Amino acid sequence: MPEGPTVKKWGTMAGQFLGRSVVTTGGNTKKVDLQMLQGLCFTDIQVHGKQMFMKFTTDPSAQTSIQVWLRYHFGMWGTLRVNELKSLSNSALYRARYIQDPKPRVVLYFGDEEFLAFYGCSVQQIEAPLIDEETDVLLDSFNVEKSTSFLRQEKPVCHLLLDQRQFAGVGNIVKNEALYSSRLHPMQLGSTLSSEKALELVEAVGDFAKKWVKDGTPYSPMRDLSIYCKKACPLGHKVVRDMLGHEEFARITYWCAWCQPMQPTAPSTEFAEEVQAETSGEKSSDTLLAEGSPKWPIVMLKETSPGSHLYA
Ligand SMILES: [Zn+2]
Structure with a gap:
């Protein structure tokens, strides 16, 4: 299971796309309508324990204001890949994880070959992070x-x-x-x-x-x-x-x-x-x-x- 230090590292990795707009999305989640993120700007990221929170907003110059927070929990097998998708491997460890979740739950594309792929996590839309520091x-x-x-x-x-x-x-x-x-x-x-x-x-x-x-x-x-x-x-x-x-x-x-x-x-x-x-x-x-x-x-x-x- 990913622990706090690992999720914190993933938060830093994901943070490289702060200020960028979501071009398109992918993934097999049924919990969140990812299409609503298209065109929104990735404006904030917070990590608390094993949870990661990402904020998406409309451009400040836009006439309407939209704000979306997503919460990810990586569970036992979750992981985050940057600019790469999981591929088959002969390693027993990889096979074990592949069987658990072969498809990315969420993929956020910020440009050609620039994306975040979330595997094996639960994702949901929330009002705002509830964090007890x-x-x-x-x-x-x-x-x-x-x-x-x-x-x-x-x-x-x-x-x-x-x-x-x-x-x-x-x-x-x-x-x-x-x-x-x-x-x-x-x-x-x-x-x-x-x-x-x-x-x-x-x-x-x-x-x-x-x-x-x-x-x-x-x-x-x-x-x-x-x-x-x-x-x-x-x-x-x-x-x-x-x-x-x-x-x-x-x-x-x-x-x-x-x-x-x-x-x-x-x-x-x-x-x-x-x-x-x-x-x-x-x-x-x-x-x-x-x-x-x-x-x-x-x-x-x-x-x-x-x-x-x-x-x-
Ligand atoms: Zn001893």
Whole structure:
């Protein structure tokens, strides 16, 4: 799944056409009448988490004023190509993605052989972007205090970190790397974290996501990652790989049992104390994991396609 840093890069790529008019359109979306964009000028672009917003308006000199906002969400397989369409490839990874969505959802032509092609995304027309800048992990306005409080719920941290309402832009890579950096077990309940540990995790999320933007994509130079898709952690321990989480937040997760043990951290808030009472506070890490809570089972799923774990 594209994560915030990747979508931000795509926003920069798409931004090269700002100020240009849409000549014609293509794509198989049924959600938006793309023809209405023809002749309109691409005047603004915003990226928030995994969403991209594009604004199209009439020329200021025109007699009538039209303003259209499109919202793209790239989902699990979405991608953006500039001045090129996807072509068949022998790579298993490509085949997996090709099967998911062989046709571009949206194509916006700005000139001969100058276009943006959106694949595998959902697109819709909206009034205007609704953005809470305090939830975007890539922005300086990201609210660390609020996010720290959000984390201290009776849910596994691997689940909470993927909640875009508070951690917009965080995907599976950021999640796994931040958890390793904070030495936290993915199934640790947020309610058992001390405020200091929760803050450490929130800061690790922001640090990794911003470093990703600064250094480029971590997909190919995997050497820069500590735990994601690794067989051994940086200290040489065997990495465990399993599907963890629940419902829409179930993802293949990587962790080191030695570096990231389940911690019986004493909670300090009233809410967390209630949680501790329910779990008796004496359980070993194994018990906590096994009996955890029927609401948050370890979900075991088969991979749907070759290479899908790279984008889970
Ligand atoms: Zn380790």
